[in-house]
Amino acid sequence: MSNLSSLKSIPKAEIHCHLEGAAPPDLVRRMAERNNVELPEALFTDDGTFRWTDFPDFLNTYDMASSSMRKAVDYRDVTYEYLRDCAAEGAIYVEVFSSPDHAATMGMSYGDHLTGMVDGIDDAFRDFGIVGRIIVTCVRHLGPERAVDVARATVAELHPHVVGFGMGGNEMDFTQADFRPAFDMAAAAGLPCTTHAGEVDGAQSVRDAMDHLPITRLGHGVRAIENPDLVAEIAEKGIVLECCPISNFATGVYKDYSDHPLPKLMAAGCKVTLNSDDPPYFATTIGHEYEQAAAGFGFTPAQLLDITRNAINGAFVDAATKVDLLQKVDAYQIET
Numbered sequence: 001m002s003n004l005s006s007l008k009s010i011p012k013a014e015i016h017c018h019l020e021g022a023a024p025p026d027l028v029r030r031m032a033e034r035n036n037v038e039l040p041e042a043l044f045t046d047d048g049t050f051r052w053t054d055f056p057d058f059l060n061t062y063d064m065a066s067s068s069m070r071k072a073v074d075y076r077d078v079t080y081e082y083l084r085d086c087a088a089e090g091a092i093y094v095e096v097f098s099s100p101d102h103a104a105t106m107g108m109s110y111g112d113h114l115t116g117m118v119d120g121i122d123d124a125f126r127d128f129g130i131v132g133r134i135i136v137t138c139v140r141h142l143g144p145e146r147a148v149d150v151a152r153a154t155v156a157e158l159h160p161h162v163v164g165f166g167m168g169g170n171e172m173d174f175t176q177a178d179f180r181p182a183f184d185m186a187a188a189a190g191l192p193c194t195t196h197a198g199e200v201d202g203a204q205s206v207r208d209a210m211d212h213l214p215i216t217r218l219g220h221g222v223r224a225i226e227n228p229d230l231v232a233e234i235a236e237k238g239i240v241l242e243c244c245p246i247s248n249f250a251t252g253v254y255k256d257y258s259d260h261p262l263p264k265l266m267a268a269g270c271k272v273t274l275n276s277d278d279p280p281y282f283a284t285t286i287g288h289e290y291e292q293a294a295a296g297f298g299f300t301p302a303q304l305l306d307i308t309r310n311a312i313n314g315a316f317v318d319a320a321t322k323v324d325l326l327q328k329v330d331a332y333q334i335e336t
């Protein structure tokens, strides 16, 4: 097994993290205070995370904590501080999912929400050299019509930092096909797409996503393992899997590393990546994901570098930026 300090410097890339789920309790408290938002103390645990029980309760808790974000500067601070912390752990590229529905619920316009994130990305690039980009997401349990509204707002105000379109939320509500109009609108405007599938629902949800949506990546996608033909098709089509093992353990999808299908998916030729999903909710970070994957799956530094390459190749950022990022990965000397 590799020593942890050598893993810290390995270049990392993350392509699946929800911005609203990336604000740790101390930042949520700071934002709530300055925005005069009262949050129940029961939201927070004593050990620096949030209190929730099952997956639906996690989504509600996440909504409650993110209700502390009321202004563009809040989006700026969450983005900046998240990218700063990722850079300190060796991340060179991070794509964040962001949900205009959450911002709108708090009375913010799409433009203000976007401006805040763009400022956070630009400031973090200036200060830490980390490249950040945004994937705008709709929320599945809010339904297909709201999703079309989100896609419409996204394509009406395209910004170079917005590099893709996606969907989070409760996979048990509606079908992937119901969201085709929203995804088609985003894809027609040139945005590559990803959707959560095969996280809480099984292989059929991955099948539905691949049959009905213009996606090149899958959020989680790990339960595709329940159908070997589907796994072969994912590998053959080069669909990138945004795997989040520690999130899966926290939400009870898998028990632990011995139970998680990531190594089998990798062995079958699927492009796997490592991601933190909603870091403070699952007591993880991108650095922790790499360290724990080394310990739990037995990955070598060379395999972790390949995982970073998978994330960069699958990223929705422009080709020239990918070349720069891949050069950084190739230049990294593995400590022996």
Ligand code: ADE
Pocket: 018, 021, 062, 168, 169, 170, 196, 199, 247, 277, 278
């Ligand atoms: N929104 C935030 N985190 C999510 C997750 N893990 N799955 C689906 N939707 C989410």
Ligand code: ZN
Pocket: 016, 018, 168, 196, 219, 277
């Ligand atoms: Zn997610």
